[in-house]
Structures are given as C-alpha cells and as structure tokens.
Amino acid sequence: MSTILYHGEPSGPSLTVLAALAESGIEVECRPINLLAGDRHTLPGVKDAVTLDMGVEGEGPVLVIDGEALTESVFIAQYFDEIGNGSLQPKDAYKHWEMLMWCRRVTERGSPAAAFLKCQAHAQPVLAAMDDGAFAKLTAAIASEDLRARWENVRNGNFPVDQIADSRTKVIGTADMANAALADGREWLMGDFSIADLVTYSWLCADLVPEAIEGKADLQAWIARMAARPSVQAALARATVATPEACWAPGPEINRWG
Amino acid sequence: MTDVTLYHWEPNANSGKPMLALMEKGVAFNSHYIDMLNFDQHKPEYLAINPQGTIPAMTHGDLVLVESTAIMEYVNDAFDGPNLMPGTARDHLRIRWWMKFMDQWLAPSFSMFGWKFFVGPNALAAHGREKIEEQISRIPLPERQTAWRKAVFGLFSEEEMAESGRRIGVGIRMLEEELGKREWLASDAYSLADVNGFNLAYAMPLSQPHLANDELTPNIMRWLRAIYRRPATRDCWKLGRTPMASRVEILEQDYIPPRDESEGISSGVNAR
Numbered sequence: 209m210s211t212i213l214y215h216g217e218p219s220g221p222s223l224t225v226l227a228a229l230a231e232s233g234i235e236v237e238c239r240p241i242n243l244l245a246g247d248r249h250t251l252p253g254v255k256d257a258v259t260l261d262m263g264v265e266g267e268g269p270v271l272v273i274d275g276e277a278l279t280e281s282v283f284i285a286q287y288f289d290e291i292g293n294g295s296l297q298p299k300d301a302y303k304h305w306e307m308l309m310w311c312r313r314v315t316e317r318g319s320p321a322a323a324f325l326k327c328q329a330h331a332q333p334v335l336a337a338m339d340d341g342a343f344a345k346l347t348a349a350i351a352s353e354d355l356r357a358r359w360e361n362v363r364n365g366n367f368p369v370d371q372i373a374d375s376r377t378k379v380i381g382t383a384d385m386a387n388a389a390l391a392d393g394r395e396w397l398m399g400d401f402s403i404a405d406l407v408t409y410s411w412l413c414a415d416l417v418p419e420a421i422e423g424k425a426d427l428q429a430w431i432a433r434m435a436a437r438p439s440v441q442a443a444l445a446r447a448t449v450a451t452p453e454a455c456w457a458p459g460p461e462i463n464r465w466g
Numbered sequence: 467m468t469d470v471t472l473y474h475w476e477p478n479a480n481s482g483k484p485m486l487a488l489m490e491k492g493v494a495f496n497s498h499y500i501d502m503l504n505f506d507q508h509k510p511e512y513l514a515i516n517p518q519g520t521i522p523a524m525t526h527g528d529l530v531l532v533e534s535t536a537i538m539e540y541v542n543d544a545f546d547g548p549n550l551m552p553g554t555a556r557d558h559l560r561i562r563w564w565m566k567f568m569d570q571w572l573a574p575s576f577s578m579f580g581w582k583f584f585v586g587p588n589a590l591a592a593h594g595r596e597k598i599e600e601q602i603s604r605i606p607l608p609e610r611q612t613a614w615r616k617a618v619f620g621l622f623s624e625e626e627m628a629e630s631g632r633r634i635g636v637g638i639r640m641l642e643e644e645l646g647k648r649e650w651l652a653s654d655a656y657s658l659a660d661v662n663g664f665n666l667a668y669a670m671p672l673s674q675p676h677l678a679n680d681e682l683t684p685n686i687m688r689w690l691r692a693i694y695r696r697p698a699t700r701d702c703w704k705l706g707r708t709p710m711a712s713r714v715e716i717l718e719q720d721y722i723p724p725r726d727e728s729e730g731i732s733s734g735v736n737a738r
Contacts, residue, residue, distance in 0.1 A: 258640060258643070258644075259560075259563055262567065262571070262640065263563070263567070264566055264567060264570045264571055271559075273556055276556075278556070278559050278560065278563065279563065280559075280562070280563055280566060283558075283559045283562040283563055283566070284559065286555075286558070286559070286562070287555050287556065287558070287559045290555035290558065291555045301540050301543035301544035302526075302529050302531075302540065302544070304539070304540070304543060305531055305536050305537070305539065305540040305543075308536045308539060309532075309533055309536050312533065312536065316570070353632070353636075354629070354633075463609070464574060464626065464629075465574060465609075465612070465613040465616065
C-alpha cells in the first residue's frame with residue numbers, strides 16, 4: 209500500500225495533520241506542496257479528484273492512499289490515530305462525542321473565519337501579484353466552482369467589511385470557548401490531550417486577532433503548553449519558510465445560511 | 467424499559483439520521499416527537515433538554531447529546547449491534563468525508579429548496595407570520611434566528627437559489643459516480659454514510675425527477691431502494707406524521723422514468 213501525505217506549510221489544517229502524525233507514532237511519507245500555488249489540484253497519480261477538490265475544508269492537506277485522495281484535516285488526524293497508537297481520541301463514547309462536537313464547532317465557525325482573515329492578510333498580496341495567465345491556469349485546475357470563486361475573491365481583494373467583523377467575532381468566540389473549557393484547571397481541552405487541542409491551536413488566528421487571547425490566562429498557558437509539545441515542534445520543524453503562520457490558501461466557505 | 471430518549475421531528479434529514487441509526491443498531495428508545503413547525507423545539511420543556519433549541523437531541527441516562535451526525539457516531543460507539551462504521555481506518559475516513567460533505571455542502575442546498583417551495587409556505591399557512599416571527603425572536607443563537615427567518619419566509623436571493631440548484635446537480639452526479647464504485651456509498655458494508663445519505667436523498671426522485679431517475683442515476687436508485695427495503699428503514703419511516711415522510715413511498719415504484727423539472731419540487735411536492 210502506498211501512502212503519501214501532501215501538506216502545506218505547518219499552519220491551519222496542515223499543522224493539525226502533521227502534529228497528529230507525530231503523535232501517532234507511525235511513519236508516512238510526507239511531501240510538502242505549495243497550497244497557494246494550486247499544487248493541490250495537480251497532484252501526480254491521483255485517480256479521482258473528487259474528494260480532493262470538493263472537500264468542505266478547501267485548500268488543506270491531502271492523504272493519497274493507492275491513488276485515492278482523501279481530505280479533511282480532522283478526519284486525516286483520526287486516521288493516523290486509528291492506525292497508530294490511539295492516543296488522540298477519548299475511548300469513552302460520550303467523551304468521544306464531545307471531542308467530535310468540539311472539532312465541528314471549531315471547523316464550522318472558527319476555521320472559515322480564520323481562513324478568511326489569514327487570506328486577506330497573507331494570500332491576497334501573493335495572488336494579486338500573479339499575472340493573469342498564471343492565475344487562470346491555476347484556477348482552471350480547480351474542479352469546485354465555489355472553491356474557485358473563493359480563490360478569485362482573495363485575488364480581487366473582495367473582503368466585505370461585515371464578513372471581516374463577523375470573522376473576528378468568530379475567532380474570539382472560539383478562543384472564549386477554549387478559555388472556558390480550561391477554567392477548571394484542566395491541562396488539555398478534553399481533559400486528556402486530543403485532536404481537539406490540535407485543531408483549536410491550528411485555527412486560533414491570535415496573531416491577527418490579538419484581543420482573542422488578551423487577558424485570558426488559562427488560554428495563554430494552554431497555548432504555551434501546545435507550543436512546547438514535541439509533536440507541534442516536529443510539525444513546525446517541517447516549515448520551509450521563516451513564518452509558516454503567514455502561509456494560507458483559501459479555506460472553508462462562510463456558512464451560506466448566515 | 468430503555469434509558470434512551472430521542473427528541474426528533476419527521477424521519478427526514480437531521481432528525482432521521484439518529485432515528486435510523488438507532489433502529490439499525492436495534493437500540494430501543496423512547497420516541498419524543500417535536501413538531502418543528504409548531505416550534506416545539508423552542509419551548510421551555512425542550513430548551514431544558516437542549517438549550518440551543520436544535521433538533522434532534524438524544525438523552526442516554528443523564529447524558530445529553532446533540533448534532534445528528536455526532537449522535538450517530540455515539541450510537542455506533544456506545545451500543546451493541548451491527549457496526550455502522552465498518553471496514554478499515556481508510557473506510558472510516560471516507561465515511562466521515564461523505565457525511566461532512568453532505569451535512570455542510572449538499573444538505574443545506576437541498577434544504578433551501580425544501581424550505582422555499584414546501585416547508586416554509588406550509589408553515590406560514592398553518593401558523594401565520596406574526597406568531598412565527600414572535601417564536602423566532604426567542605431562539606437563543608442569533609445565527610439560528612437569521613437562518614430561521616430566511617427559511618420560513620423564503621428570503622433566499624436568486625443567487626442563493628441558483629447556487630443551491632447548482633450544488634444539487636453536482637451533488638447528485640457525485641453520488642451517482644461514487645455509488646458506481648461500490649455497493650454502498652463510502653464502504654463495502656452498510657454504514658453511517660448510507661444512513662446519512664438516505665435521509666438526504668430518499669425523496670430526490672420525487673423532488674428532482676429530472677436529475678434522479680432510473681435512466682440518469684441507476685446507481686442512486688439501486689442504493690435508495692436497497693436501503694428502503696431494510697426493516698429498520700420501514701420501521702423508521704412509520705414514525706413520520708406528515709406528507710413529508712410519506713414521500714419515501716416513491717421508492718416502491720420499480721421504475722422511475724425521467725421527468726421534466728417542472729414535475730418536481732416546485733409543483734409536484736408542493737401540491738401534496
């Protein structure tokens with residue numbers, strides 16, 4: 209069986225899966241790609257582009273097993289945990305449900321918000337500087353129309369003020385949720401360390417929304433514990449640039465139901 | 467006696483997912499019907515169970531669980547019975563991928579059409595605008611209030627409806643292609659992805675007859691009929707109380723020919 213993990217710089221969803229891989233104790237071939245160059249849409253040897261292009265997460269890591277492309281960082285993290293040492297998910301069914309719910313709250317509300325703000329700050333200048341032909345070639349390889357539209361919005365600087373405000377509110381909301389969970393003195397969000405910690409840390413976006421963590425001592429202490437975690441350090445050691453937190457490509461869409 | 471209670475609306479979409487999962491697992495449960503269009507889900511008795519006012523919710527002893535797909539994973543983990551997360555870790559990833567894709571990308575588009583042409587007008591006719599507006603204003607989460615107003619009053623823009631229509635078309639083609647690869651949607655054995663998908667797709671031959679029928683989508687039709695034949699599915703849909711659930715009977719027809727778009731949700735379903 210051939211398994212390859214294609215990942216971006218260790219930020220957002222790529223940080224989650226690279227740290228989960230390090231936690232799991234398994235070995236998988238990792239190949240860095242440039243998500244903002246559209247590399248994800250032209251991977252070699254992929255038989256079926258459907259999941260790769262249509263995943264809700266947008267431009268995240270891709271696990272290719274025998275030519276089958278599998279996406280969504282939380283599920284890839286669960287995959288590594290299942291075939292690895294099983295240390296990243298609660299065994300108790302209810303606690304497992306709590307972890308799934310936590311990850312879903314983060315990825316449904318926090319992630320689109322973080323991706324929106326990060327793309328405005330970091331991806332827009334890169335895409336705006338591309339010449340028209342190169343950008344047209346990049347987007348022509350994207351099967352998903354709505355994902356392609358998000359790329360175009362980033363390049364065109366289409367960041368409506370109400371969505372910026374809403375995104376900042378959602379980033380703060382995710383941070384508040386984490387701070388509240390830590391209020392009872394627990395070390396990790398679900399008690400034991402889990403994928404919930406990795407997902408929350410990966411999509412925090414506190415560099416762009418510093419008020420999200422200001423004055424929150426429990427959250428700041430948790431951030432320091434996360435940063436010191438060997439798996440997070442191993443993921444960050446895979447960076448090929450000085451500031452991986454500034455490397456983002458279009459992510460999940462903002463909920464169409466408002 | 468059972469210590470499991472499910473608070474649900476019709477066997478359809480989100481409510482139907484944990485209903486069918488429990489029945490497939492053979493878990494006895496107290497069925498507590500929540501009349502969504504009477505806003506039972508925002509009444510104090512229910513908010514005491516689930517303060518967010520979303521349905522479905524499930525209690526297991528003292529535990530309270532919400533969010534249909536997450537509840538299904540809990541049901542599969544917590545109870546004996548057939549494993550609805552079958553196969554290898556790779557299958558599990560694929561099952562979860564399809565559930566997320568349907569929950570967050572495809573189902574909201576189906577839902578937009580369903581509310582615009584069927585559920586919303588029926589709710590307004592039954593309860594009146596003023597009463598519904600007053601009930602929406604009591605919903606705790608502001609984004610849920612927005613979603614409810616859009617849904618009941620049909621406040622979807624032309625662009626939103628066009629985009630939802632596009633997604634329904636793309637989604638049906640994707641389901642057809644995937645079901646051409648294997649017997650079930652995401653694994654070689656029946657899984658939560660099939661339970662999830664049936665709740666999304668069972669009425670497609672009725673609501674989207676120009677897109678889902680025995681000529682254009684034979685794999686989808688084979689799959690829907692196979693799920694409909696399962697005893698758990700029959701028992702589950704018996705818990706329906708409205709014409710919404712009885713749409714499932716279209717799957718008793720052995721052959722569904724292609725029809726014109728106008729014979730679908732904007733006319734045929736609405737007229738029932």
